[in-house]
Amino acid sequence: MNRLSSATLDRLSDDVLRPAYDRATVKRGVVHLGIGAFHRAHQAVFFDDVMNRGDLRWGIIAASLRSPAVRDQMAPQDGLYTLVVRDGSAEQARIVGAVQDVIVAPEAPRDLLAALARPDTHIVTLTVTEKGYKLDPATGALLDDDPQLATDLASLDAPQTAPGYLVAALAMRRAAGLSPFTAISCDNLPHNGARLRDAVLGLARRHDPALAEWIAARGAFPQTMVDRIVPATIDGDIAALAARIGVEDRAMVKTEPFLQWVIEDDFCGPRPDFGPGVQLTTNVAPWEEAKLRLLNGAHSGIAYLGGLAGIDHVHEVLGVPEARAFVEALWDESETTLSPPPELDVAAYRRDLMARFGNPTLQHRTRQIAMDGSQKLPQRLLAPIAARRAAGQGVGALSLAVAGWIRWQAGRDDQGRAHMIDDPLGPSIAALLAPATNAAERVEAIVGSDLVVPRALRDDAVFRDALRRWLDLLETEGARAALRCLARR
Ligand code: CS2
Numbered sequence: 001m002n003r004l005s006s007a008t009l010d011r012l013s014d015d016v017l018r019p020a021y022d023r024a025t026v027k028r029g030v031v032h033l034g035i036g037a038f039h040r041a042h043q044a045v046f047f048d049d050v051m052n053r054g055d056l057r058w059g060i061i062a063a064s065l066r067s068p069a070v071r072d073q074m075a076p077q078d079g080l081y082t083l084v085v086r087d088g089s090a091e092q093a094r095i096v097g098a099v100q101d102v103i104v105a106p107e108a109p110r111d112l113l114a115a116l117a118r119p120d121t122h123i124v125t126l127t128v129t130e131k132g133y134k135l136d137p138a139t140g141a142l143l144d145d146d147p148q149l150a151t152d153l154a155s156l157d158a159p160q161t162a163p164g165y166l167v168a169a170l171a172m173r174r175a176a177g178l179s180p181f182t183a184i185s186c187d188n189l190p191h192n193g194a195r196l197r198d199a200v201l202g203l204a205r206r207h208d209p210a211l212a213e214w215i216a217a218r219g220a221f222p223q224t225m226v227d228r229i230v231p232a233t234i235d236g237d238i239a240a241l242a243a244r245i246g247v248e249d250r251a252m253v254k255t256e257p258f259l260q261w262v263i264e265d266d267f268c269g270p271r272p273d274f275g276p277g278v279q280l281t282t283n284v285a286p287w288e289e290a291k292l293r294l295l296n297g298a299h300s301g302i303a304y305l306g307g308l309a310g311i312d313h314v315h316e317v318l319g320v321p322e323a324r325a326f327v328e329a330l331w332d333e334s335e336t337t338l339s340p341p342p343e344l345d346v347a348a349y350r351r352d353l354m355a356r357f358g359n360p361t362l363q364h365r366t367r368q369i370a371m372d373g374s375q376k377l378p379q380r381l382l383a384p385i386a387a388r389r390a391a392g393q394g395v396g397a398l399s400l401a402v403a404g405w406i407r408w409q410a411g412r413d414d415q416g417r418a419h420m421i422d423d424p425l426g427p428s429i430a431a432l433l434a435p436a437t438n439a440a441e442r443v444e445a446i447v448g449s450d451l452v453v454p455r456a457l458r459d460d461a462v463f464r465d466a467l468r469r470w471l472d473l474l475e476t477e478g479a480r481a482a483l484r485c486l487a488r489r
Contacts (some may be wrong), residue, residue, distance in 0.1 A: 001242055004249040006078045009095065014415050016082070019062060020052045020099030023078075028100055030183075031115050033162050034128040035062035035070050035102060040081055041230040042253040043125050043186055050272040057122075058272050059100040061115045064130065065162060068149045071102040073095055073251040079435035082241060084362040103138040105165070109158040117176065118168030122269045124183045126196065128162045130375035131424045133189065138436040139450075140195065142202040148399040153206055163199040164375070170204070170219065180219035182267045186226045188195050188296055190288060190379045193223035207484035221269035223284040225291050229356060231364040254385075256359055258352075286341045294346075295353055297380040297401070298327045302357070303369035304404030307323045308479035310415045314364040316359050322483035327354070329397035329486060337387035367419060371437060373405045374425035374452045386456050390464055400486055404479065405469035406446055410434060414478035425451060439471040 002008050009018055030047055032039055039062065047058040064070050074081060079099040085092045102111045116124065124332055126132070134149045135142060143149055152164030159165045170180055183200070185192035200221070204212035233252055242248045265280040271365030274280070281287075299314070305326065317323045331350050340346050380404055385395045412418055423429070432449055436442040447453050447464055457463050473482045 001248045004077045004080050004082065004095070004247045004251075006080065007136065009080070009246045010032065010290050012095070012334045015093070016245050017092070019048065021054070021056055021097070023059075023082060023097045023100070025056055026097075026100060027057045027120055028059040028061050028115075028118070028270075029057040029120055029122045029486035030060040031112075031124045032060050032062040033065060033124065033165065034066055034132065035099070035128045037232060037253045038189065038226075038228070038230045039186070040099070040125045040253045041083060042226055042228045042261065043127075044096055044098045045259070046261060046274055046278060047272070048096045048320065048371060049275055049277075051098060053273075053275065055272055057270070058098070060098050061101045061103065062099050062119075063103045063105050063112050063115075065080065065105045065132070065165075068104045068107065068114050070217060070251065071104050073276050074099065074102050076422030080249075081253065082245065082249045082250055084241060084254045085257055086236070086254060086359065088359045088361055088401065089265055093241065097412050101147060111166060111174060113159075116165060116181070117172040117178070119178055120465070121181050122169060123267075123271065124166065124181045125186055126162055126184065127186045130161050130189055130325065130372060131196055132187070133185075133198055134161050135195055141418065142199065149203075150201060154209060157392070159284075163203045164194070166196075166200050166337050167204045167211070167215075170200070171208065174211060174214050179269055180215060181328075182220040182222065182269055182271065184222055184224055184225055184263065186261075186362065188226070188376070188379070190292060190294060190383070191285065192288070193221040193266075193284075197221035202366050206233060206489060218268060220266050222264035222266040223288065224264065225260070225262040225288040226282055227291055227295065228258060228309055229256045229359075229362060229364060230257055231362050232368050234363070254362065255358055256362060258356055283341070286339050287344070290338050290340050290344060290346070290349070293338060293348065293384050294331055294377065297334055297384065297398075298330055298353065298357070298375055299369050300373065301326065301330055301397075301404065302379050303366045304373075304401065305479045305483060307366040307370050308404060308407055308413050308474065309483075310413050310417060312365055312367075314366060314369070315360045316327045317366065318354070318358050318479070320483070322480070322487040324354070325487040326397060326400065326430065326483050327357075331399060333393070333395060333398050334384040335461060336391075337384040370408060370419075371422040373408065374422065374429065377402065377405060377452055378454065382452070382454055382457065382480075385463060386454055389457065389460050394461055394466075396489065397486060399463060399466035399469045400482060403467050403474055403482075406442055406467070407474040407479075414480070440468050443467045443471055
């Protein structure tokens with residue numbers, strides 16, 4: 001079967017939407033670091049929308065910082081891919097034309113630096129996942145002992161990290177008399193703009209304090225809240241799409257209809273008129289906190305408890321009444337720690353979230369969400385736990401989710417099926433847990449170290465006791481029993 005490409009665009013079935021602009025005349029105003037499925041289903045779609053409306057400055061040069069896989073999928077397709085939006089019953093297919101080129105950074109570091117340093121590059125977006133910022137998840141300090149960061153601290157000739165690329169390119173821009181670009185973190189980190197700025201300035205300072213000052217004075221790192229559920233594509237998705245549209249697309253992404261981007265209105269250069277779906281605001285933090293603690297917090301709880309119960313997909317977990325009750329209980333707890341923006345109706349948001357999680361056509365795997373737990377737990381679960389404990393409140397459901405994460409580290413679910421621990425701190429966590437012989441000792445090992453759990457919670461007896469009881473129950477009777485126990489309370 002033919003591949004999707006510029007040459008085969010006109011062979012697609014009529015119901016497939018395609019770019020309304022001439023891709024050959026597009027300027028490349030955006031560089032994206034970390035081209036995974038999320039970028040293709042989120043930021044790239046907004047830039048595609050802008051160009052469909054006629055402003056052609058916002059083509060994207062995207063980069064993979066590690067693997068050639070996405071370039072190998074997209075290059076034979078001239079950067080084209082299909083966005084498949086599934087609402088639970090019907091699906092809509094749209095060809096996105098915004099990505100003009102994909103660079104594999106380790107193969108061509110100079111090309112990526114040149115792209116970042118081009119005068120036309122006004123915006124740099126990043127989806128490098130929580131661990132890509134090279135900051136300690138518990139303290140936020142630059143991870144001096146990270147081997148890739150150590151390389152970038154020594155030299156920026158061929159950067160290894162996202163902050164390394166930004167610093168090296170900003171130095172080139174400064175030397176060429178250009179302005180900095182606006183660097184927009186699109187990862188699920190609290191204060192993601194400030195974190196990116198910290199990482200960039202921290203690294204720049206170690207190389208050239210004057211450069212750091214220039215970036216601090218002239219650059220911009222707006223904070224953002226990004227939201228769209230984008231499950232990893234599986235082979236069956238590619239085959240089903242090929243049967244439907246008549247060409248094969250190995251770079252397709254599947255997603256839900258929901259799409260939201262809240263961006264702090266702090267740009268140091270040109271920006272597009274983003275249009276619907278993007279909110280520009282002065283205060284992103286309350287949006288971000290609500291999304292991290294409600295959507296992502298529940299997601300992590302669902303991933304560990306559902307995964308332990310041997311359930312493969314999010315919507316199937318929510319088919320278990322006790323699991324739904326657990327999600328509601330977790331939200332009841334987290335909600336009290338929020339200061340939601342006036343425009344956010346939390347009750348409606350919770351109802352919508354439950355419906356989004358229940359979308360049966362997304363096939364969102366619990367194991368996908370379970371990865372990188374050490375990087376996710378602090379903002380999703382441990383921060384609301386700390387806030388509730390500081391107010392003297394209970395943390396029953398939130399600590400069940402954390403106990404689920406500890407149990408997950410054993411590498412087997414309740415049926416004994418093995419899973420990988422895909423986490424940059426996996427080996428350190430395994431080393432912490434190795435000497436422990438029972439649930440109480442495992443909790444002591446995790447809570448007593450500052451690897452993931454913040455210090456404020458170290459001596460909190462209520463939190464420790466809750467964790468100990470849940471972990472014991474998870475180890476002896478399993479996740480379904482623990483969920484039933486929570487539902488009876
Ligand atoms: C998920 C997120 O994998 C995960 O950790 O919680 O990717 C989630 O789907 C998105 O943040 C939704 O906006």
